[in-house]
Each structure stands twice: as C-alpha cells, then as structure tokens.
Amino acid sequence: MNLSTDRHDKTDLGLTWRNTFAELGDDFYTRVSPQPLPDPYWVAHSTSLARELGLTPSWQQSDEWLQALSGNRAVAGTEPLASVYSGHQFGVWAGQLGDGRAILLGQTASGLELQLKGAGLTPYSRMADGRAVLRSSVREFLCSEAMHGLQIPTTRALCVTGSDAPVYRETAETAAVLTRLAPSFVRFGHFEHFSARAQVEQLRALADYVIDQHYPQCRGAESPGGKAYAALLQAVSERTAKLLAQWQAIGFCHGVMNTDNMSILGLTIDYGPFQFLDAYQPGHICNHSDTQGRYAFNRQPNVAYWNLFCLAQALLPLIEEQSLAMAALEPFKTMFPQELERQMRAKLGLTDSTAPNDRLLIEDILSLLARSGIDYTIFWRRLSHSVGSGDVTPVRDLFLEPAGFDGWWLRYAQRIGAQSRQQLSQAMLRANPKFVLRNHLAELAIQGAKRQDFAALASLLEVLQAPFDEHPEFEHYADFPPDWAHSIEISCSS
Ligand code: AMP
Ligand code: MG
Numbered sequence: 001m002n003l004s005t006d007r008h009d010k011t012d013l014g015l016t017w018r019n020t021f022a023e024l025g026d027d028f029y030t031r032v033s034p035q036p037l038p039d040p041y042w043v044a045h046s047t048s049l050a051r052e053l054g055l056t057p058s059w060q061q062s063d064e065w066l067q068a069l070s071g072n073r074a075v076a077g078t079e080p081l082a083s084v085y086s087g088h089q090f091g092v093w094a095g096q097l098g099d100g101r102a103i104l105l106g107q108t109a110s111g112l113e114l115q116l117k118g119a120g121l122t123p124y125s126r127m128a129d130g131r132a133v134l135r136s137s138v139r140e141f142l143c144s145e146a147m148h149g150l151q152i153p154t155t156r157a158l159c160v161t162g163s164d165a166p167v168y169r170e171t172a173e174t175a176a177v178l179t180r181l182a183p184s185f186v187r188f189g190h191f192e193h194f195s196a197r198a199q200v201e202q203l204r205a206l207a208d209y210v211i212d213q214h215y216p217q218c219r220g221a222e223s224p225g226g227k228a229y230a231a232l233l234q235a236v237s238e239r240t241a242k243l244l245a246q247w248q249a250i251g252f253c254h255g256v257m258n259t260d261n262m263s264i265l266g267l268t269i270d271y272g273p274f275q276f277l278d279a280y281q282p283g284h285i286c287n288h289s290d291t292q293g294r295y296a297f298n299r300q301p302n303v304a305y306w307n308l309f310c311l312a313q314a315l316l317p318l319i320e321e322q323s324l325a326m327a328a329l330e331p332f333k334t335m336f337p338q339e340l341e342r343q344m345r346a347k348l349g350l351t352d353s354t355a356p357n358d359r360l361l362i363e364d365i366l367s368l369l370a371r372s373g374i375d376y377t378i379f380w381r382r383l384s385h386s387v388g389s390g391d392v393t394p395v396r397d398l399f400l401e402p403a404g405f406d407g408w409w410l411r412y413a414q415r416i417g418a419q420s421r422q423q424l425s426q427a428m429l430r431a432n433p434k435f436v437l438r439n440h441l442a443e444l445a446i447q448g449a450k451r452q453d454f455a456a457l458a459s460l461l462e463v464l465q466a467p468f469d470e471h472p473e474f475e476h477y478a479d480f481p482p483d484w485a486h487s488i489e490i491s492c493s494s
Helices: 047-053 057-061 063-069 134-149 188-196 200-214 216-221 226-250 297-319 322-347 358-372 376-389 403-416 421-429 439-450 455-465 472-478 483-487
Strands: 010-012 015-018 029-031 041-045 081-083 086-089 092-096 102-108 113-117 156-168 172-182
Touching: 041 134, 041 455, 047 057, 047 156, 063 156, 086 188, 092 188, 134 156, 134 172, 134 439, 134 455, 188 200, 188 297, 200 216, 200 226, 200 297, 216 226, 226 297, 226 322, 297 322, 322 358, 322 421, 358 403, 376 421, 376 472, 439 455, 439 483, 455 472
Parallel strands: none
Antiparallel strands: 010 015, 015 102, 029 081, 041 156, 081 102, 086 092, 102 113, 113 172, 156 172
C-alpha cells in the first residue's frame, strides 16, 4: 500500500490537516459528516493542549471554532470518517462495533488525530443515537487532562461544547460534543475485526500502517516477515504493562476494559465509569453495570493480559507461529510487576538501589491501607509531607488502630536511613499527587455545567493539570470524599 506523503494538505482554523487513516481505504471506515447540533455553547477548554497544538489564544472566543467542533461547520482539508472495529466485551465476543458516535476529522501538523465524540449517527451506531451527554463528556474531558497531568499516557481532550438539544438516556439530558486528540485511536478491536473475518490482507495493511506510523523500530526485525508483527505485539505488550503499572500505582480503575477500549499505543482511552480510588479497597468495582466484578481494580492487570492474548490471536495470521506470538506476550509478565514495584518504590521515595525487603515494605503498607480502608491519595500525600517534617501524626491519625502502622513506620524509617529527609520528601511530593479526579469532584463540576456555571469545572481543571502542586486556594479539592460520594453510581450509560 502506498500511504503517499505528497497529498496536498489543506489549512483551516489555522491548522494544516491530513488524514492518513483515510488512506487505508474503505474497508476500514465509512465517510460520514458530523451532524449539526443546535445553538452550541462552550463548556470547557484545555488551554495547555491548545498551546501544544499551536492554536491562537482567541480560538476560545471564535464562533468558527465553536461551530466546527460542534459539527455545524465543515473543516476544509479534513476527511471525516467513522472507523470499523469489533471486540470482546465483558469477556464475550461482541462482533462488529465501530465508532458509533466518534468522528475522526484528521491529523493536524502536531501529529495528533482529532475526533469529535458525540457528533451524531454513524453506520456503527447500532441501536444508539450517536450522541454523548454533558455528564460523561465532562468526566472524559477532566480525566483525560488529569491523566496527562499525572504523566500517565492518555488520549487528550481539547474542549467540550454543549447544546440544550435533549438527549435521552434514563431521562432527558443535555447534549455535548467532546473534542479529543491522540496520535492514533486504533484499538485492539480494529485488529480483531479483520482477523475474525479472515480478511488477512486488511489485517496486514492495518498492522503495516500502525508499524509505519507509530512503531517504526519493529521494522528492524523484519525477516522472516512475521517477525515485524511479533515485534509489534511485543511493543504493545510492553506499553500496556507500563500503563497498567501506572494505573495500579495511582489507584485508577478504568471500569470497562473491553478489547475495543484498549489502545494499540498503550494510552488510557474511552473514559466511562472510571474512578480514582477513595478508600483503598483492592477489589473495588467502579462500574455499576459490572455485576461480576470482571473489571475490579485488582483484576485490571490480568484483564490487560487477557486482552493482549486476544490481540495475539488476532495477529496470528501475520505472525504465523503460535510460539512467536506467545513469546511476544511474555514481557508483560515480567515488566508489569517490575514497573509496578518501581512506581511503588517511587511513592515511598526509594529511588536508590533496591533493598531486599522493599517488596515486603510495599505489600505490608498496602495491606494495612486495605484493612482500614484508608484514603489512598491522602495517605501517600501525607506520608510525603511527614517524611520532610518528621511529624508522623497526620499519617498515624488516619488509622483507627495505629499499632500496625507504627511497626511499619519504624521499618520504613530504618530503610530510608541517613538520606536527606527534605530531598526524599520533595521527590515523594512529585510521585504522590495532591489532587485526583474523585467522583464527587467530577459530580460537582457536572452539576455546575448543567446550570451553565462553568467556574468549578475550570478551577478543577486547573488543579488537575498540575496535581503535584499545592494550590492552597483549592484545598477543598484535596479533601476526603463527602458521605454522599458513596451513593454516586456510574454505569456504562453515557
Ligand atoms: P463504550 O462502552 O462507550 O466504549 O461503547 C461501546 C460501543 O458502543 C462503541 O462502539 C461505541 O461507539 C458505541 N456507543 C456507545 N454509546 C453510543 C451512542 N450513544 N451512540 C452510538 N454508539 C454508541
Ligand atoms: Mg469504547
């Protein structure tokens, strides 16, 4: 296939556009235009992403931008399309899915692709309406930018626009469109789609496209042919292992780790019923629709491996030898625990060489947190401060029965020995965020947005984009969750 680079790129909205995915051909997508949304208004913007894209500051006031990102104005040079994919949902083959409400406009010169999520019907909408509601769009917007602030790989979010046009879920809700960006939105499910249909040429074209665009280093391993594809699988396994280690260390629960929600680039993608842990409960289930707890917090690493196994099966016609495919998955099993241990050691400030009992120190503090249901984020942040100040009371006070913690603290103090406590504390404050997007914080921002009061949303975004800084004026965003937070139910409905 010839993915030519000499096509004429066109400029609109001050950006130069192309769409390399479109060059794959019609087996991979259907061309579709965003559907208009009446009287749109701005809900939120990420100024930091806008800066990365090189947008002029006035874009936020521009009606051209507002109309374009709400689906009311065609953007010259883009080639809007909805891609087709399949996937396993909750462990069961679901067949064809596809972009049911996300429309890819194209790539900008930054190398990021831009999608409008909630921009109307596509051939893959199945029985649904192609729309997104304000609450889920605000959650995805805030969490994308929060993850980026936490240095965790993720799709980004540029803005949300809203419209009073009703969208019906359990009740009538406000419509919204989320503008999101990523180097690629290709999912494991894209490969599963062509593999399940025995469309090997399309499968190969997709794998070649992903290698050429995003994993050029896999080309080196080319002879015999299958090795480049095994190298791709291995690279995806490694990125997924790193991503999962970051999720587990920060206390992030994705909620719907179906294979169609797994990024081929190892990005966090498709924010739905996600949750950052409040109390540390390893078996926490954040998705109200997940009655079996398949996607419980502590099952995420195993599910990721299961999903990688599905990807390996999908790539088998290209890799050819089962043993090569299995070998390409192997790094997940070693890399995930190594990476997780590295992340957890960083949370404890242990960035020097590993001591023999470090793993035990980590396991023991996690079981103490679990036993008492201690707030995960607050514990680590207070610990980071206590190491610097020498006053352990704020951490100790978190435990109803502090004897277990006291014993652990003595061992920890011995382990850090004579290192500078100030330096250690500073490093820990860069590993343990003060702010995460707790469910109740998202909820407050959503309640405001529904009244067209966007102040809480904007201030929350500001702290989440720099979650390791103190932001003393926003102390309340770092508080324990209020009692009503436990009654928030987040399901797949969005
Ligand atoms: P999700 O669980 O949100 O990743 O969605 C699973 C599949 O359902 C994807 O193919 C989505 O595009 C599709 N989908 C979800 N909500 C809608 C909607 N409101 N309209 C059309 N398709 C949808
Ligand atoms: Mg999805």
